[in-house]
Amino acid sequence: MNEIENTETSASTRDLSNAPDMIVCEGVSKWYGDFQALDDVSATIKEQEVVVVLGPSGSGKSTWIRCINRLEHHQEGRIEVDGIELTNDLRNIEKVRSEVGMVFQQFNLFPHLKVLDNVTLAPIWVRKKPKAEAEEQAAALLERVGIPEQADKYPGQLSGGQQQRVAIARALAMEPRIMLFDEPTSALDPEMIKEVLDVMKELALSGMTMMVVTHEVGFAKEVADRIIFMDDGQIVETGTPEVFFSNPTEDRTKLFLSQIL
Amino acid sequence: MSDLNITGVEGTVAIKPPPETPKLPPREWLKENLFSNKFNTLLTLFSTAILLMISRGLLSFIFNPERQWGSTATNLRLMMTQAYPEEQYMRVWVSVAVIFTLVGASMAIWNAGSRVTLRRLGSFLLSSGVVINILTLLAPFSGQAKLIWLIIGSAVAGAGGTLLRVSDKDKNISSLTLVVATLTAAILSLWIVPFGHHSFVFERTPRSMAETGTVALTTKLPWTIMVVIGILAYFFGKTMTSRFPSKNLRPTIIGIWFLTPPTLLYLVLRDPDFDMGHVLNTDIPIFLIFAIAGGILLSWLTRPTTGEIGRVCAALVLLAGFGMFFTPMRMIIRILMLLLATFALAAPTFAGDSKKQRRYVLAWIGVSGIITWLVTAVNTPSTIEVPGDFFLGGVSLTLLVAIFTIVISFPIGILLALARTSKMPIFRILSTWFIEFVRGIPLITILIFFSIMVPLFLPKGMELSEVSAIVIGYSLFSAAYLAENVRGGLQSVTRGQHEAAEAVGMTTSQKTFFIVLPQALRVSIPPLVGHCIGVFKETSLLAIIGLFDILYIARNVIPNQTEFLGSTRENLLFVSLIYFFFAYQMSKASQRLERRVGLGER
Ligand SMILES: Nc1ncnc2c1ncn2[C@@H]1O[C@H](COP(=O)(O)OP(=O)(O)OP(=O)(O)O)[C@@H](O)[C@H]1O
Ligand SMILES: [Mg+2]
Numbered sequence: 001m002n003e004i005e006n007t008e009t010s011a012s013t014r015d016l017s018n019a020p021d022m023i024v025c026e027g028v029s030k031w032y033g034d035f036q037a038l039d040d041v042s043a044t045i046k047e048q049e050v051v052v053v054l055g056p057s058g059s060g061k062s063t064w065i066r067c068i069n070r071l072e073h074h075q076e077g078r079i080e081v082d083g084i085e086l087t088n089d090l091r092n093i094e095k096v097r098s099e100v101g102m103v104f105q106q107f108n109l110f111p112h113l114k115v116l117d118n119v120t121l122a123p124i125w126v127r128k129k130p131k132a133e134a135e136e137q138a139a140a141l142l143e144r145v146g147i148p149e150q151a152d153k154y155p156g157q158l159s160g161g162q163q164q165r166v167a168i169a170r171a172l173a174m175e176p177r178i179m180l181f182d183e184p185t186s187a188l189d190p191e192m193i194k195e196v197l198d199v200m201k202e203l204a205l206s207g208m209t210m211m212v213v214t215h216e217v218g219f220a221k222e223v224a225d226r227i228i229f230m231d232d233g234q235i236v237e238t239g240t241p242e243v244f245f246s247n248p249t250e251d252r253t254k255l256f257l258s259q260i261l
Numbered sequence: 262m263s264d265l266n267i268t269g270v271e272g273t274v275a276i277k278p279p280p281e282t283p284k285l286p287p288r289e290w291l292k293e294n295l296f297s298n299k300f301n302t303l304l305t306l307f308s309t310a311i312l313l314m315i316s317r318g319l320l321s322f323i324f325n326p327e328r329q330w331g332s333t334a335t336n337l338r339l340m341m342t343q344a345y346p347e348e349q350y351m352r353v354w355v356s357v358a359v360i361f362t363l364v365g366a367s368m369a370i371w372n373a374g375s376r377v378t379l380r381r382l383g384s385f386l387l388s389s390g391v392v393i394n395i396l397t398l399l400a401p402f403s404g405q406a407k408l409i410w411l412i413i414g415s416a417v418a419g420a421g422g423t424l425l426r427v428s429d430k431d432k433n434i435s436s437l438t439l440v441v442a443t444l445t446a447a448i449l450s451l452w453i454v455p456f457g458h459h460s461f462v463f464e465r466t467p468r469s470m471a472e473t474g475t476v477a478l479t480t481k482l483p484w485t486i487m488v489v490i491g492i493l494a495y496f497f498g499k500t501m502t503s504r505f506p507s508k509n510l511r512p513t514i515i516g517i518w519f520l521t522p523p524t525l526l527y528l529v530l531r532d533p534d535f536d537m538g539h540v541l542n543t544d545i546p547i548f549l550i551f552a553i554a555g556g557i558l559l560s561w562l563t564r565p566t567t568g569e570i571g572r573v574c575a576a577l578v579l580l581a582g583f584g585m586f587f588t589p590m591r592m593i594i595r596i597l598m599l600l601l602a603t604f605a606l607a608a609p610t611f612a613g614d615s616k617k618q619r620r621y622v623l624a625w626i627g628v629s630g631i632i633t634w635l636v637t638a639v640n641t642p643s644t645i646e647v648p649g650d651f652f653l654g655g656v657s658l659t660l661l662v663a664i665f666t667i668v669i670s671f672p673i674g675i676l677l678a679l680a681r682t683s684k685m686p687i688f689r690i691l692s693t694w695f696i697e698f699v700r701g702i703p704l705i706t707i708l709i710f711f712s713i714m715v716p717l718f719l720p721k722g723m724e725l726s727e728v729s730a731i732v733i734g735y736s737l738f739s740a741a742y743l744a745e746n747v748r749g750g751l752q753s754v755t756r757g758q759h760e761a762a763e764a765v766g767m768t769t770s771q772k773t774f775f776i777v778l779p780q781a782l783r784v785s786i787p788p789l790v791g792h793c794i795g796v797f798k799e800t801s802l803l804a805i806i807g808l809f810d811i812l813y814i815a816r817n818v819i820p821n822q823t824e825f826l827g828s829t830r831e832n833l834l835f836v837s838l839i840y841f842f843f844a845y846q847m848s849k850a851s852q853r854l855e856r857r858v859g860l861g862e863r
Contacts (some may be wrong), residue, residue, distance in 0.1 A: 071760050091569060098766035108761035112779045112858075121775060122765035128565055128613040167761075174765055 016225060019046040021080075022178055022209045023068060028077035030063060030233075037063045038074065039233040047177075050210045052220040052241075055230035056256060061213045064230070065180050068211070069100045082177060098126060101171030105183040107163045109155035115142070115166050116151040119173045127174065134173070141169040145199050161192030165199055172203075179203065181212040217260060221245060229253050313399065320400040323834075332825035333835045334459040335469050337480075339818070340836075343654020343809045349645055352532070353657075354483050356525045361491040363518060369498025370510055374437035382434065383424030390418025437495075444488050451481040469824040522664055523635050531652065533641035540637060544593065548633040551597045555604070555629065556622045562608035563618045575605035593636045597629055604628075610770050639729075651728055654809035656839060662732055662810075663797040669736040670796075674743030675782075679773065681744065682751050692744070699741035705802055707734045712806050731803070739796050746788040750781030783858050790851035794844045801840075811836055 023045040030038040037060045045051050053061050066072045067079060070086050070093045079086045081096045110118050119138035123129045129137075142148045145165040147158075155163055164184055171179060181200065185193040197219050204210055204223045214220065220227055220241055227244040229237045229252075237250045245261075248254050295305040322328070333340075342353060368374070393414030397407055450456075458472040475481065501510060527533055558578075562571045579602035585595045604625050611621045645652055653661060680692035699707075711734030712727050754777050762772040782789070804813035815832035819825055 069764055071763060094766055094768065097764060100764075102761075102764040104757060104761065104764075106757050108755075108757040110758065110761070110776055110780075112783065122767060125610065125771050125775065126766045126768075128617070130614065170765065 014048070014225060016046045016049050019048055021045070022047045022049070022082055023211070024078070024080040025064075025068075026078045028064070028067060028074045028079060030060075030067065030072065030074045030076075037233050038067070041077070041230075041233070041235055043228060043235060043238070045209065045211060047209055048207045049225045050204045050208075050212070050223055051226050051228055052224040053211065053213045053228045053230060054215075054220065054256070055236075056259075059230045060233040061230055062182050063233075065102075065182050065211060065213055068178075068180060069097050069102055071102075098174055099176055100178045100180060101174060101176035102180045103164070103167050103171055103182070103184045105186050107155070107160070107167045107187070109163055109167055109170070111155050113154075114151070115147075115153055115155065115158070118155065118166060119170045122170070123173050138169070138173060141172050142166070144172075144202075145169045146195065159192060160188045161195045164188065164192075164196045168196075168199055168203070178209045178211070181210065181214065183213050183215070185214065185216060215260065217245070229256065231256070313395075316396060317399045320396060322830075324401050328831055329825050329828040330831055331459055331469065331471055332819050332822070332828035333831055334457065335461060335471075335825075336814075336819050336822075336832075337459075340655045340811055340814055340832075340839075342657050343814065344647055345653060345657075346645065346647060352529045352645075354487075356529050357483075357487055358490050359521060359525060359529075361487050362494040362497075363514070363521060365491040365494030366498035366501070367514055367518070368437070369495045370502055370507065370514055374435050374440075376433040377436050377439065378430070378433045379424055379428035380430060380432075382439070383421045383426075383428065386421025387418050387425060388421070390414045390416070390421055393417060441492060444491075448481075448485050448488050451476055451484065467824045469822075519668070520631065522668065523638075526661070527635065527638035530645075531638075531643045532645055533638045534644045535637070535641055543591075544633060544637045547591070547593055547597070548630060551601065551629055551633075552626045555597075555601045555625055558601070559604055559608055559625050560618050560622050562605055563612045563621050565612045567609075567612075571609060572606075575602065575608065578602040578605050592640070593633060596632060596636060600629060600632060601625075607770065609768065610774065651726065651808070655811045655814055658728075658803070658808065659797075659800045659810050660843075662728070662735065662800045662803065665732045666735045666739050666796055666800075667793050669732065670739035670743055673736065673740035675747055675778070677740055677744035678747035678751055679778075681748055696741045696744055699738055700745075702738075704735075704738055704799060705805060707738050708802055708806050710734065728808070731806070731808075735796075735800075739792070743789065743792055746785050746792055747781060749788065750783070750785035751777060753784050754780045786851060786855050786858070790847060790854075794847050797843060797847070798840060811839065 021044050023043075025041055025043050028038055028041040029036065039060075041060075041064055043051075053065065055061050063072055067074045067086075068081060074086075082099055084092050084096050084099075086092060086096060109115075110121070113121065116135065116138055119141060120131070120134040123134040123137065124131055127134075139148065139151065142151055145168055147162050147165055150158060150162060150166070155166065158166065164187075168179075168184075184200070185196050188196065193216070197216060200210070200212070200219070201223055212219075212224075224241050226238060227241055228235055229244070229250075231252050237244070237248060237253045239248075244253075245257065248257060296302045345353060391414070394411055397410040397414055400407075400410075402410065452475055455474055456476050458474055458477050460470055460477065461468050462470050558574070561567060562575065578598070582595065582598035582602045585598055604621075608621065611617060643652065651658070677692045677696060680688035681696065683689055708731055711730045715730045715734070716727070758776055758780065759772065762776045767775070800810060801812040803810040804816070807813075809818070815836040816829060819832050820827055820829045
């Protein structure tokens with residue numbers, strides 16, 4: 001991937017302060033029964049920004065990212081995605097979901113559909129695209145994620161890394177303005193992690209707004225504009241990768257970094 | 262299965278075939294599998310002895326000179342169609358021909374059949390020959406018959422053995438060729454082998470007559486034609502496949518399959534006596550109004566810009582549909598209203614550009630037209646004069662009730678299962694109550710209730726034949742059980758699948774239709790097919806409420822004919838073979854289906 005190394009505008013050096021807000025969270029709290037999983041989470045993510053969310057297991061990273069496309073409901077606070085507030089209104093939820101793509105840890109491809117149909121299903125039925133156009137686009141996307149030759153296979157016949165790249169293509173087919181990644185490489189063998197991260201890097205450089213939960217420190221250092229560190233359902237510290245990894249302020253951050261680095 | 266070819270790799274990397282598992286010579290195979298230790302040896306000897314005893318018992322039952330097999334042979338037609346009038350029999354054959362045509366064409370269109378290696382065929386023939394010889398030795402045959410059968414058995418075994426030895430390992434043959442060969446042989450045997458000609462001659466006593474020679478022309482000629490039609494239909498299907506893309510062809514054929522049972526029943530077998538005045542003044546105008554008004558409504562609903570207000574409209578149509586059941590109204594209007602509501606509710610899923618809109622409206626007009634025609638046909642008296650209550654009996658009644666029950670209960674069962682797992686409490690509670698209530702009642706109670714009570718409750722002017730009432734009751738019963746099987750499948754679909762579908766913005770109905778149901782039905786194939794076999798076999802309860810199903814004929818009708826007094830056991834054995842044949846076909850079909858849809862799994 002020569003392109004990435006040669007590019008001057010490596011994501012982490014961009015100035016995004018004038019970009020419009022894409023995701024706004026204000027005082028978001030969520031409980032599972034009596035257990036508080038999110039505690040007064042506030043953050044704003046700008047257009048084209050790449051944010052990596054770090055934190056120990058059980059700190060609420062998944063819960064937060066899933067609140068942003070309403071796979072979970074927050075009980076307090078406000079979440080606004082591209083100017084649309086998430087409430088119980090079904091229409092808003094559908095609108096937000098077609099603007100936000102999500103990639104899961106377990107891929108969650110549709111096992112009964114061929115790779116091509118996995119990618120075209122939503123554009124055809126949700127975006128109401130003509131079939132031929134959707135298939136053309138899907139072929140281009142599979143090319144982009146590096147697996148154009150797998151279109152006619154079933155997900156079960158692919159390797160984990162290939163499956164995850166199909167999942168990324170499936171999300172991109174809806175032409176989202178935001179991509180959410182929840183530990184996209186945690187279920188993969190080490191040799192497959194790189195191929196998925198490469199795709200994500202390319203996506204970040206193309207200007208996609210991204211929110212990524214991951215334990216890949218290398219990816220965070222290279223690609224992120226900002227790191228958000230969570231613990232116990234709260235945002236403990238945020239900062240640019242340089243500052244965050246070399247000069248953390250909070251004790252909890254230091255403890256966490258000492259464990260993963 | 263050619264689908265399994267790894268297409269992406271083709272042409273780039275040569276695939277090395279896996280090493281073959283070495284095949285053991287027969288002696289060692291026997292040793293390894295049957296006599297590997299003392300206990301296994303004992304078990305093998307013991308079960309062989311039991312098997313031999315059972316075969317001997319069965320054979321001496323079948324070939325006992327006291328057996329009245331003539332009762333079965335003479336009454337074949339009774340067992341198939343009961344009292345269906347002889348002069349109308351052409352209609353029955355037309356139905357059979359339609360089914361054979363569909364089967365043949367479908368086999369071609371779905372690429373049925375597989376390759377069988379000649380060696381496998383050889384070992385099959387060899388073992389069949391050996392089994393024939395063993396059975397011949399066990400059977401209570403006279404010397405001459407024994408000799409003939411021994412020669413036949415040895416010939417078959419010898420052919421198999423030769424095939425095994427001379428054919429090399431890759432030579433194979435289509436399983437369809439084998440099926441055709443077998444069918445042809447069976448048909449030829451009807452023309453050649455002196456099975457005898459058994460018939461009733463009502464003018465003399467005793468009425469039954471057995472002549473030597475081959476079977477009657479009225480049997481062998483139609484069956485020969487049927488087989489020829491089936492084979493021709495296969496080749497017809499082949500040319501269709503080469504001419505049209507399978508994505509158009511297959512849905513068409515599936516549609517025809519679904520339309521066939523009601524069509525055959527009402528047009529060919531029942532021949533409704535349409536009152537054209539009524540059709541022209543009432544039925545056609547009603548249909549036209551619904552087609553046009555519904556078409557306009559649906560083309561509006563499928564416009565992508567319609568949005569929320571469309572759903573409100575669809576709900577209103579549904580309410581109106583239900584409301585019509587509480588006011589005096591023609592049945593056809595009620596049914597069309599409910600159908601329109603279903604289409605309206607599903608409309609947002611199929612919304613899109615004007616081409617998609619047009620297609621949806623056309624689908625509505627087509628379906629409502631078919632339904633109108635069916636309702637009209639059902640409500641019209643038949644021209645066929647039949648002694649007794651119902652125009653069919655025997656195997657055809659059994660199949661009729663089973664097929665209609667299965668086809669009707671499938672959608673109901675799926676809807677019940679979806680309702681029971683839905684988030685909306687009203688649906689959940691209603692469907693749970695219904696399912697638990699129905700499952701708490703014995704089937705026979707439901708059948709009696711529907712055959713005797715329901716016709717009494719019906720509003721004036723509406724008629725329902727006993728069999729229709731029974732099919733409705735049986736379908737509700739079957740749907741309750743089916744729903745539970747489907748629910749098991751629904752629960753096996755992981756949360757991740759739901760979330761992935763929601764994350765790409767699908768609505769609940771799109772998610773259910775495209776993601777959840779296909780996966781749920783796939784895992785429920787084994788229990789669902791088990792259920793279908795159960796439905797088929799339990800049609801024998803029809804005998805208890807006095808319908809002439811095949812079991813009733815075999816147990817109560819034939820043994821009471823003066824010529825064949827007390828011939829119960831022969832006919833029961835024959836009937837159980839018929840049940841076994843159909844049930845076995847169903848379970849075979851299920852295995853094929855499982856293999857086909859198991860494709861995506863790892
Ligand atoms: N459906 C649920 N019901 C009850 N508690 C839940 C549920 N989902 C998550 N939790 C709890 O909420 C907390 C936060 O969970 P979350 O999955 O967001 O953590 P995470 O930061 O993503 O952890 P990991 O790195 O292990 O994925 C955990 O303590 C978890 O036990
Ligand atoms: Mg998580």
